[in-house]
Amino acid sequence: MAQSVLLTGAAGRVGTAILADLADEHEWRLMDRDPMTDDHPGEFVVADITDEEAVREAMDGVDVVIHLAGDPRPDAPWDSVLTNNIDGTQTIFEAAVDADVEKVVFASSNHAVGAYETEERTPDLYRAHDDYLLDGTELPRPGNLYGVSKAAGESIGRYYHDEFGLSVACVRIGNLTEGHPPIDYERGQAMWLSYRDCAHLFDRCIRADYEFEIVYGISDNDRKYYSIERAKEALGYEPQDNSARHD
Amino acid sequence: MAQSVLLTGAAGRVGTAILADLADEHEWRLMDRDPMTDDHPGEFVVADITDEEAVREAMDGVDVVIHLAGDPRPDAPWDSVLTNNIDGTQTIFEAAVDADVEKVVFASSNHAVGAYETEERTPDLYRAHDDYLLDGTELPRPGNLYGVSKAAGESIGRYYHDEFGLSVACVRIGNLTEGHPPIDYERGQAMWLSYRDCAHLFDRCIRADYEFEIVYGISDNDRKYYSIERAKEALGYEPQDNSARHD
Numbered sequence: 364m365a366q367s368v369l370l371t372g373a374a375g376r377v378g379t380a381i382l383a384d385l386a387d388e389h390e391w392r393l394m395d396r397d398p399m400t401d402d403h404p405g406e407f408v409v410a411d412i413t414d415e416e417a418v419r420e421a422m423d424g425v426d427v428v429i430h431l432a433g434d435p436r437p438d439a440p441w442d443s444v445l446t447n448n449i450d451g452t453q454t455i456f457e458a459a460v461d462a463d464v465e466k467v468v469f470a471s472s473n474h475a476v477g478a479y480e481t482e483e484r485t486p487d488l489y490r491a492h493d494d495y496l497l498d499g500t501e502l503p504r505p506g507n508l509y510g511v512s513k514a515a516g517e518s519i520g521r522y523y524h525d526e527f528g529l530s531v532a533c534v535r536i537g538n539l540t541e542g543h544p545p546i547d548y549e550r551g552q553a554m555w556l557s558y559r560d561c562a563h564l565f566d567r568c569i570r571a572d573y574e575f576e577i578v579y580g581i582s583d584n585d586r587k588y589y590s591i592e593r594a595k596e597a598l599g600y601e602p603q604d605n606s607a608r609h610d
Numbered sequence: 611m612a613q614s615v616l617l618t619g620a621a622g623r624v625g626t627a628i629l630a631d632l633a634d635e636h637e638w639r640l641m642d643r644d645p646m647t648d649d650h651p652g653e654f655v656v657a658d659i660t661d662e663e664a665v666r667e668a669m670d671g672v673d674v675v676i677h678l679a680g681d682p683r684p685d686a687p688w689d690s691v692l693t694n695n696i697d698g699t700q701t702i703f704e705a706a707v708d709a710d711v712e713k714v715v716f717a718s719s720n721h722a723v724g725a726y727e728t729e730e731r732t733p734d735l736y737r738a739h740d741d742y743l744l745d746g747t748e749l750p751r752p753g754n755l756y757g758v759s760k761a762a763g764e765s766i767g768r769y770y771h772d773e774f775g776l777s778v779a780c781v782r783i784g785n786l787t788e789g790h791p792p793i794d795y796e797r798g799q800a801m802w803l804s805y806r807d808c809a810h811l812f813d814r815c816i817r818a819d820y821e822f823e824i825v826y827g828i829s830d831n832d833r834k835y836y837s838i839e840r841a842k843e844a845l846g847y848e849p850q851d852n853s854a855r856h857d
Contacts, residue, residue, distance in 0.1 A: 441700055449696065449762070453688055453755075478772035502749060502824075505769045508700075515696070515762040522752045525725035577749075 372431030384562035412451035422462035448512035477506020537581035544606035557604035619678030631809035659698035669709035695759035724753020784828035791853035804851035
């Protein structure tokens with residue numbers, strides 16, 4: 364069934380990958396602080412995630428929120444991730460509860476667990492023979508302050524799920540690139556997420572029934588050190604791509 | 611060996627418990643936004659945790675920081691915990707790294723995991739026959755926005771440990787009361803922390819050698835559903851009190 368979906372940060376890379384495949388699958392309300400230059404489905408709201416009133420207006424009549432907005436830079440300074448990522452995410456969840464939204468899908472990040480990539484584990488961690496796997500039940504180990512903000516967003520989502528019954532999926536997105544996996548970058552190949560697998564995974568987050576989930580958003584890469592079992596079981600994720608089998 | 615310790619939030623209840631037993635054990639620099647009315651050891655700095663310059667000055671020459679300052683209300687509003695607890699804690703860690711402090715002890719809270727106390731588990735969870743235990747390796751499940759802020763503080767600590775090598779202990783403090791355990795309050799009896807066990811636990815956090823730890827700060831209560839094994843193993847914690855054996 365088509366859902367009414369609010370997509371924040373719609374003009375970014377993840378939003379672009381989602382809309383490339385799912386434009387006709389749902390009723391979209393897109394939000395970004397920058398106008399979109401390309402054609403886009405549905406309505407478009409130009410607003411910043413820190414504008415609480417605009418966020419509340421954009422929630423009206425929505426079934427599902429996909430929350431991508433925020434400062435996407437791994438080296439973003441603290442003040443920016445505090446305001447845009449942590450405070451912005453709390454604004455989204457609070458408004459979603461007040462608007463009786465059913466599900467919020469939160470774009471978390473591999474950087475929330477980046478510090479598991481210790482000197483002792485790398486580069487073996489990025490290679491197919493190594494069987495070390497993170498599965499989403501481990502505590503955060505952020506690799507930067509951006510990762511701290513994403514771990515905080517997951518905790519915010521957990522609270523709004525437990526307290527208000529909102530369905531919440533946190534997707535720790537890997538390395539999203541269009542067309543082909545990163546070249547000469549083992550870490551990127553390990554956590555590659557193809558555009559079509561990205562769109563499919565978020566489609567599953569829109570359609571599936573769940574309570575609270577933390578899943579890894581990567582393709583089915585031979586080199587992976589993130590388990591995709593939980594995404595398969597809880598959401599019905601069926602990735603088609605693998606960085607090792609890509610031409 | 612006596613250490614030079616900066617204690618933030620020194621005028622609060624946890625600070626009071628710590629200083630009651632440890633006034634003569636270390637060289638204290640106390641900080642609080644409110645002046646202390648009682649006698650106190652060492653230096654006293656009146657400053658707010660959000661005053662970055664004052665925080666940086668107070669770090670000078672310090673071996674260990676015990677960071678208690680923040681909004682302590684479980685029902686504190688988001689804006690307050692965002693500023694005082696999340697942003698304030700990042701300010702502390704950043705300043706501690708810049709000042710070459712060795713250890714930061716962060717006052718986390720039982721509220722970071724309060725939502726594990728589901729309707730299905732309570733009140734059995736609070737009784738001695740029930741063997742459900744949280745051990746500090748579980749993901750946060752905050753029971754309120756204050757708990758969200760404490761979970762975020764733990765992630766901030768994890769990052770500063772992994773990135774800069776700072777020793778970090780996060781103490782999920784239970785229910786601290788002076789003299790005797792809470793009466794007619796099963797939850798409080800389960801997570802009671804006596805004043806002397808509190809002081810002893812923070813003394814162990816000052817003296818022990820560790821990397822990054824999350825431990826529960828409670829007495830050895832028959833009713834406990836928080837494990838104190840990690841506090842014993844990693845820090846040498848030896849609690850003397852038990853809410854079930856108190857007159």
